[in-house]
Amino acid sequence: MRSPSEKFIPEPERYEFSAGPFHHFELARRQFFQLLGAGIAIFAVAKDSLVAQETGPARAFHGEELPKEIGAWLHIGEDGRVTAFVGKTEMGQNIRTSLAQTVADELRVPFDSVTMVMGDTALTPWDAGTFGSRTTPTMSPQFRRIAAAARELLIAEAAKGWNVSAGALVARDAKVSNPATGRSLSYAELAKNKSLAKILPADEHVTSPNQWTVAGTSIPKADARSCVTGRHQYTSDLHRPGMLFGKVLRPPSFNATLTSYDDTGAKSLPGVTIVRDGDFVAAAAPTEREALAALAALQVQWKEVPQISSRELFSYLKQNASSKSNSDHQNQEGSIEKGLEGAAHRLDASYTIAFIAHTPLEPRAALAEWSEGKLTVWTGTQRPFATRDELANVFHIPASSVRVIVPDTGSAYGGKHTSDAALEAARLARAAGYPVRVVWTREEEFTWAYFRPAGVIEIKSALDADGKLTAWEFHNYNSGSSGIETPYVVPNKHTEFHPVPLVLRSGSYRGLAATANHFARESHMDALAHAAGVDPLEFRLKNLSDPRMRAVLEAGAKSFGWPQKKSHEGQGFGLAAGYEKGSYVSTFAEVAVERASGNVRVVRLVTAFECGAIVNPDGLRNQVIGANIQGLGGALFEAIEFDSGRIRNSHLTGYRVPRFRDIPQIETVLLDRKDLPSAGAGETPIMAVAPAIGNALFDASGVRLNHMPLVPNGLKS
Amino acid sequence: MPNPIHLEVNGKQYAVQYDPQTPLLAVLHDELNLTGTKYGCGEGQCGSCTIILDGSPRRSCQIPLIEAMGSRITTIEGLEKDGQLHPLQEAFLEAGAFQCAYCTSGMIMSSVALLQKNPDPNPMEIAQFLQGNICRCGTHLRIIDAVRRAAKSLQERAR
Numbered sequence: 001m002r003s004p005s006e007k008f009i010p011e012p013e014r015y016e017f018s019a020g021p022f023h024h025f026e027l028a029r030r031q032f033f034q035l036l037g038a039g040i041a042i043f044a045v046a047k048d049s050l051v052a053q054e055t056g057p058a059r060a061f062h063g064e065e066l067p068k069e070i071g072a073w074l075h076i077g078e079d080g081r082v083t084a085f086v087g088k089t090e091m092g093q094n095i096r097t098s099l100a101q102t103v104a105d106e107l108r109v110p111f112d113s114v115t116m117v118m119g120d121t122a123l124t125p126w127d128a129g130t131f132g133s134r135t136t137p138t139m140s141p142q143f144r145r146i147a148a149a150a151r152e153l154l155i156a157e158a159a160k161g162w163n164v165s166a167g168a169l170v171a172r173d174a175k176v177s178n179p180a181t182g183r184s185l186s187y188a189e190l191a192k193n194k195s196l197a198k199i200l201p202a203d204e205h206v207t208s209p210n211q212w213t214v215a216g217t218s219i220p221k222a223d224a225r226s227c228v229t230g231r232h233q234y235t236s237d238l239h240r241p242g243m244l245f246g247k248v249l250r251p252p253s254f255n256a257t258l259t260s261y262d263d264t265g266a267k268s269l270p271g272v273t274i275v276r277d278g279d280f281v282a283a284a285a286p287t288e289r290e291a292l293a294a295l296a297a298l299q300v301q302w303k304e305v306p307q308i309s310s311r312e313l314f315s316y317l318k319q320n321a322s323s324k325s326n327s328d329h330q331n332q333e334g335s336i337e338k339g340l341e342g343a344a345h346r347l348d349a350s351y352t353i354a355f356i357a358h359t360p361l362e363p364r365a366a367l368a369e370w371s372e373g374k375l376t377v378w379t380g381t382q383r384p385f386a387t388r389d390e391l392a393n394v395f396h397i398p399a400s401s402v403r404v405i406v407p408d409t410g411s412a413y414g415g416k417h418t419s420d421a422a423l424e425a426a427r428l429a430r431a432a433g434y435p436v437r438v439v440w441t442r443e444e445e446f447t448w449a450y451f452r453p454a455g456v457i458e459i460k461s462a463l464d465a466d467g468k469l470t471a472w473e474f475h476n477y478n479s480g481s482s483g484i485e486t487p488y489v490v491p492n493k494h495t496e497f498h499p500v501p502l503v504l505r506s507g508s509y510r511g512l513a514a515t516a517n518h519f520a521r522e523s524h525m526d527a528l529a530h531a532a533g534v535d536p537l538e539f540r541l542k543n544l545s546d547p548r549m550r551a552v553l554e555a556g557a558k559s560f561g562w563p564q565k566k567s568h569e570g571q572g573f574g575l576a577a578g579y580e581k582g583s584y585v586s587t588f589a590e591v592a593v594e595r596a597s598g599n600v601r602v603v604r605l606v607t608a609f610e611c612g613a614i615v616n617p618d619g620l621r622n623q624v625i626g627a628n629i630q631g632l633g634g635a636l637f638e639a640i641e642f643d644s645g646r647i648r649n650s651h652l653t654g655y656r657v658p659r660f661r662d663i664p665q666i667e668t669v670l671l672d673r674k675d676l677p678s679a680g681a682g683e684t685p686i687m688a689v690a691p692a693i694g695n696a697l698f699d700a701s702g703v704r705l706n707h708m709p710l711v712p713n714g715l716k717s
Numbered sequence: 718m719p720n721p722i723h724l725e726v727n728g729k730q731y732a733v734q735y736d737p738q739t740p741l742l743a744v745l746h747d748e749l750n751l752t753g754t755k756y757g758c759g760e761g762q763c764g765s766c767t768i769i770l771d772g773s774p775r776r777s778c779q780i781p782l783i784e785a786m787g788s789r790i791t792t793i794e795g796l797e798k799d800g801q802l803h804p805l806q807e808a809f810l811e812a813g814a815f816q817c818a819y820c821t822s823g824m825i826m827s828s829v830a831l832l833q834k835n836p837d838p839n840p841m842e843i844a845q846f847l848q849g850n851i852c853r854c855g856t857h858l859r860i861i862d863a864v865r866r867a868a869k870s871l872q873e874r875a876r
Contacts, residue, residue, distance in 0.1 A: 230822045234753070
């Protein structure tokens with residue numbers, strides 16, 4: 001089992017990434033203190049191999065460049081204000097709060113004195129992107145170390161001033177005190193007139209989770225008040241002097257090319273700028289309405305190309321799988337043939353998974369402004385540094401001339417990794433000579449972004465007479481290899497991911513292919529349990545050796561009450577469990593099926609989740625419940641329909657998302673393992689929802705559903 | 718040059734020069750800089766743009782500007798009075814009823830309208846009333862909790 005801090009390797013289904021060079025941020029130390037004022041700064045090195053450097057006050061910041069591999073930094077000002085900098089972005093997952101708690105906890109300062117500066121390529125360290133549930137496992141330890149180092153530095157300063165040994169002093173409540181004399185100095189006083197900088201990677205002793213005081217508590221979301229007063233500004237709310245509104249002309253279908261173009265009618269409209277760059281055509285105007293009118297005034301023709309439809313999708317995926325297996329994922333242990341020989345029970349089945357859309361409530365947006373050859377773009381991207389580099393490449397300017405700033409964004413769920421809106425706004429702004437804001441419509445968001453890949457999964461399996469797995473052969477076509485390995489004990493297994501040429505633009509989605517792979521695996525395990533006549537929970541426990549997996553299953557079962565006797569017709573119970581990205585989940589579901597109409601209702605969900613030491617229990621609960629609710633959509637009814645290169649349900653009227661009336665009773669059981677490092681929690685909680693519901697539907701109706709979504713039109717018997 | 722269209726928003730008078738068919742949302746958001754009311758779909762399907770017009774909750778993306786003329790409009794910005802938050806705003810804060818918070822303005826405005834109509838709604842009635850408001854982050858249960866808290870608080874004040 002991989003530990004959360006192991007090197008992160010992008011999964012193959014992150015198609016939207018390009019493997020770019022590892023760029024580093026260069027902010028001269030002098031600029032750093034100029035920006036923030038005098039004080040104490042600590043920089044954490046991302047790699048562990050560099051040697052620590054202490055700097056003295058005399059030459060601390062005169063024109064020296066910072067070492068390149070910096071992962072995070074922290075500043076304590078003369079006013080006692082603590083500012084922590086990180087390249088991660090806030091999308092509603094509330095890391096702005098949990099990281100500040102981590103800093104406050106280790107530095108021993110009140111939570112309210114910490115400000116996080118996030119996702120700004122001019123101010124924050126380089127970051128690969130906010131994805132993969134990585135923020136907590138990678139940034140918490142770095143901030144712990146730099147906060148601990150800052151604390152030690154402050155203690156050393158006080159010790160020097162009082163001429164006592166540092167060991168005699170205590171740091172607490174934003175001051176250093178000497179218990180023997182009763183004297184104390186606040187951090188603000190200690191930082192006064194100093195410009196000290198220290199670079200780690202020293203192995204500072206950090207506080208163990210059992211002694212956390214600020215971390216580990218349910219502190220409310222930072223900047224919460226602005227969320228309820230309408231004052232918080234998302235990218236789509238920002239305004240710059242002289243700003244114009246941008247709209248892009250979309251082709252009628254994917255892969256269409258422009259064959260004729262006449263902009264005389266549009267160019268002459270007052271205040272309008274038209275840009276044509278190959279097949280990119282866009283307009284900027286003083287209002288959105290005028291920009292749309294300008295596009296409507298263009299005379300254009302497109303050549304379209306034939307493309308497959310969602311009806312042929314699954315046969316297409318199987319037929320077009322690459323004949324060469326993806327070397328990133330093929331795993332073989334033992335011999336499948338041997339495992340299948342003389343098996344007491346055999347089960348082969350095939351599962352299909354539809355394309356689905358992230359549907360973030362704030363559509364993608366960007367505001368771009370050029371000034372003297374330098375570009376600033378505000379945009380809701382999960383990868384500000386990748387966006388910066390893309391902009392620099394496209395406009396042939398150095399990366400240092402581009403600044404990308406990410407305001408706290410109206411959600412993403414893995415869907416905002418690309419720089420589309422940023423590029424569009426920047427192109428228009430350059431042509432117009434004014435700042436331009438581009439906000440995608442909901443239809444554009446459903447069509448021109450990227451989808452969670454569709455897939456076909458085939459499983460061959462066998463059990464012995466004791467109900468133990470003897471063979472497990474698992475093939476995933478197209479959707480991906482996240483979560484593809486079974487957590488169960490099987491002596492003979494073969495797991496393989498088969499890439500397929502892109503059908504629709506695809507990319508990351510919360511949990512990636514783990515949603516598909518868990519659905520297939522856990523539905524199949526349920527079917528095996530029934531074939532063997534064993535209770536589904538007992539069956540899983542029998543085939544497990546991982547104690548953390550066992551713990552979430554038992555905790556979920558206890559809270560849900562498993563097994564339960566049915567009390568009325570149409571009632572069904574199901575469960576599923578999984579492991580991904582260092583955390584463990586189980587979900588138990590109760591459903592009600594109306595026999596006559598086939599209407600399905602999810603009555604109750606219980607999810608048990610364990611991700612090591614919990615940083616903010618309330619924030620975590622929000623993420624778990626939120627992931628469960630989002631998972632309902634992919635489980636029950638979400639599916640993208642397409643043909644001829646067009647998305648047929650590109651509106652909320654045609655693409656159903658979970659709403660208030662769909663919400664079941666939901667309970668969460670959070671297992672807090674203070675003895676284990678904190679893992680991320682943004683994704684794993686979604687994984688067991690679909691199979692738990694599918695298994696409950698089988699229990700209710702005897703119908704085994706091998707497709708996601710399960711019941712887009714109710715349950716037909 | 719079209720005649721200016723007069724709007725009353727949060728008790729203030731505005732005169733705007735806009736195509737009369739412009740959605741009210743665009744005027745509030747882009748012209749009057751009342752950015753608390755959000756664009757989520759432009760089709761009245763998500764509730765992010767909810768305002769109160771003459772006492773009723775309405776999706777401002779579905780109201781042409783000319784129809785809003787002469788009406789009393791309240792947006793999220795109009796709830797706070799002299800630094801004092803509306804009980805629903807307080808309740809949303811206490812309940813932690815938001816994650817990315819993009820739906821929050823619309824949720825609060827719809828809830829204001831609900832409590833004006835039904836001062837003591839049960840969770841099912843709240844879910845029914847808010848069915849037109851989408852929360853993709855899945856904070857529904859806390860939103861229902863927030864509305865219940867605000868209902869209680871308002872009833873206590875009324876005593």
